[in-house]
Amino acid sequence: MKNNSLSEIANYIKDNDDYLIIGHIDPDGDAVGSIMAYKFLLNSLNKSAKILLHSDISSNYEMLFKYLKNHDYYVYKANSSLNKLDSFSNVIVLDTANLERLGHYKKYITKKYIINIDHHQDNSRFGNLNYVNAESSAVGMIIYKQLKFLNVDIKKELGTAIALAVLADTGSLQYPNSDPDSFRLIADLKEAGVDIVEINRFLKSYPSVDYLKMLAEAFHNIKVDEKDRIAWLVLSNQEIKNIKINIEEINNLVNYPRDIRGIEVGISFIEKEQDLIDISFRSHSYLDVSEIAHKFGGGGHPRAAGTKVKGSLNQVIKKVLDEVKKNV
Ligand SMILES: [Mn+2]
Numbered sequence: 001m002k003n004n005s006l007s008e009i010a011n012y013i014k015d016n017d018d019y020l021i022i023g024h025i026d027p028d029g030d031a032v033g034s035i036m037a038y039k040f041l042l043n044s045l046n047k048s049a050k051i052l053l054h055s056d057i058s059s060n061y062e063m064l065f066k067y068l069k070n071h072d073y074y075v076y077k078a079n080s081s082l083n084k085l086d087s088f089s090n091v092i093v094l095d096t097a098n099l100e101r102l103g104h105y106k107k108y109i110t111k112k113y114i115i116n117i118d119h120h121q122d123n124s125r126f127g128n129l130n131y132v133n134a135e136s137s138a139v140g141m142i143i144y145k146q147l148k149f150l151n152v153d154i155k156k157e158l159g160t161a162i163a164l165a166v167l168a169d170t171g172s173l174q175y176p177n178s179d180p181d182s183f184r185l186i187a188d189l190k191e192a193g194v195d196i197v198e199i200n201r202f203l204k205s206y207p208s209v210d211y212l213k214m215l216a217e218a219f220h221n222i223k224v225d226e227k228d229r230i231a232w233l234v235l236s237n238q239e240i241k242n243i244k245i246n247i248e249e250i251n252n253l254v255n256y257p258r259d260i261r262g263i264e265v266g267i268s269f270i271e272k273e274q275d276l277i278d279i280s281f282r283s284h285s286y287l288d289v290s291e292i293a294h295k296f297g298g299g300g301h302p303r304a305a306g307t308k309v310k311g312s313l314n315q316v317i318k319k320v321l322d323e324v325k326k327n328v
Contacts, residue, residue, distance in 0.1 A: 004129045006142075009115060010149035012129060014045070020091040022052040022109065024101040028251070029168020029203060032057065034094040034117075034139040036064045037161035039072065041143070044152050050074055050088065054103050055248060063202060064164065067157040082108045089113055095139040097299055098124040117142055121290065122299040134301070137177040140165025144185055159194035164203070171255070172200050176285065176303055207249050214245045218253050218268075224260070229328045230321070231257035232267035236313055237274045247272050258282035264328055265289065269317050277316045280306040281324075292323055 013019075021038045023031030035051050042049035051073035058065040058073070065073075074085065082105075091112040097120035099106045116127025119142065121134040136142050140162045147154070154162075166185055170178040173186060190196050206212055214235070221234040233253060240247065250270055258266025265287055270278040279296065281289035283303050290305040298307020309316050 001125045001130070003131050003133070006131060006146050007149045009117070009129050009131055010146060012115065013042075013047070013150065016047075016090055018048045018088045018090060020050055020052055020085060020088045020109075020112065021094070022091060022096070022102060022105060023094045024096040025054050025103040026248070026251070027054065027057065028095075030138045030140060030165045031095040032061050032064070033161045033163075033165025033168060034143060036061075036068075037140060037143045037158055037165060038092055038094060040067070040155070040158040040161060041147070041150065041152050044155070044158070045150065048088075050085070052076070052085075052105055054105075057248075060207065063198070064157070064161055076104055078104075090115065092117065093127065094118065094143075095120075097122055099126050119301075120299070121301060122294075135179075137175075137179060137182045138166045138169035140169070141181060141185060154189070154192050156193060159189045159192050160199065163189045163194050163196060164199050167196070167199055167203055172203060177301075208245075210243060210245045211249055214240070214243045214250060215253070215256075217243060219256070222257060224263070225321070225325065225328075227328075228262055229264045230267065230324055231260045231263045231265070232269060232317070232321070233257050234269045234313070234317065235271065237271040240271070252280075254280035254282050258284065265324055267320065267324065269313065269320075271313050275310060275312060277309050277311065277313060278306070279309060279316075279320060280304075287324075287328055292320075292327065295323060296320065 019042055021035045023035045039049050039051050053073055053075045056075045091109050092115045094117050102109055114127040116130045118132045119134055119136040119139055123132040144162050166182055170182050217239050218233045218235050224231045254266050254268035264284050266282045268280045272278050281293055283289045288302045290300045290302055293300050293305035293307045296307045296309050300306055
């Protein structure tokens with residue numbers, strides 16, 4: 001499907017005045033960095049813009065939220081009416097492959113004029129304007145490219161948000177998607193005074209002691225297949241309850257099995273709700289894990305994908321591993 005061009009989207013943005021900004025549920029650093037970058041960008045164009053959050057992540061991303069006031073963002077609460085957002089006619093959707101990934105906001109958002117900017121190969125082009133570039137390592141890369149069509153200066157907050165997005169999705173420039181443009185972007189932003197060291201420290205640090213205890217439990221359950229090509233870890237709902245950790249803190253565990261030397265595919269099976277298994281896949285060099293995720297109703301990128309599957313934990317693990325083994 002054909003993209004609109006970045007300059008076309010930039011022209012629309014210049015000609016209109018009010019925007020909601022949203023990213024996918026269970027936001028990662030690219031989603032958060034991108035929505036913040038867009039907010040800062042629209043601020044410097046004197047547009048009215050409000051961020052929509054699926055839950056309150058402001059304390060976790062303090063390094064970006066310190067630049068915002070409370071009324072700059074809206075946090076979803078069950079039963080609360082979204083009517084107060086009716087004055088906004090446009091919505092910018094970032095890092096989101098399809099409308100399902102907007103959770104509770106989906107129905108409300110589809111009433112608006114949608115600008116869809118993303119880098120997921122399987123993006124469903126749900127926008128009135130669409131720019132999808134699967135070659136981009138992060139949505140932050142696309143926003144950076146767009147700046148030149150909008151004549152926006154890179155201030156500290158905008159540079160920090162973009163760098164955080166790119167460093168998050170490239171594993172601080174260590175993942176295979178780290179192309180020369182990603183390195184150049186980080187070099188440019190470092191030159192512009194963005195504190196790359198601080199961002200990397202934030203991305204690498206653990207949120208709490210309970211998080212480490214949760215890791216210990218997950219590591220205890222790491223297994224490797226007969227051929228040493230697939231590694232996976234498992235967290236049952238009971239284990240999660242025993243640790244008393246906030247479910248939203250359980251993120252990116254899949255990187256640990258993926259990073260075992262010699263492993264091609266890392267998988268995490270996290271039973272966030274009883275009998276609903278959150279599965280993430282990461283591959284190292286050749287396996288297209290988005291195809292496997294698709295077979296189980298999910299999606300993603302060739303080297304990073306995921307899905308949610310209903311069923312008992314052990315049965316789901318067996319089904320998924322059988323499928324992966326056929327392909328590795
Ligand atoms: Mn992303």
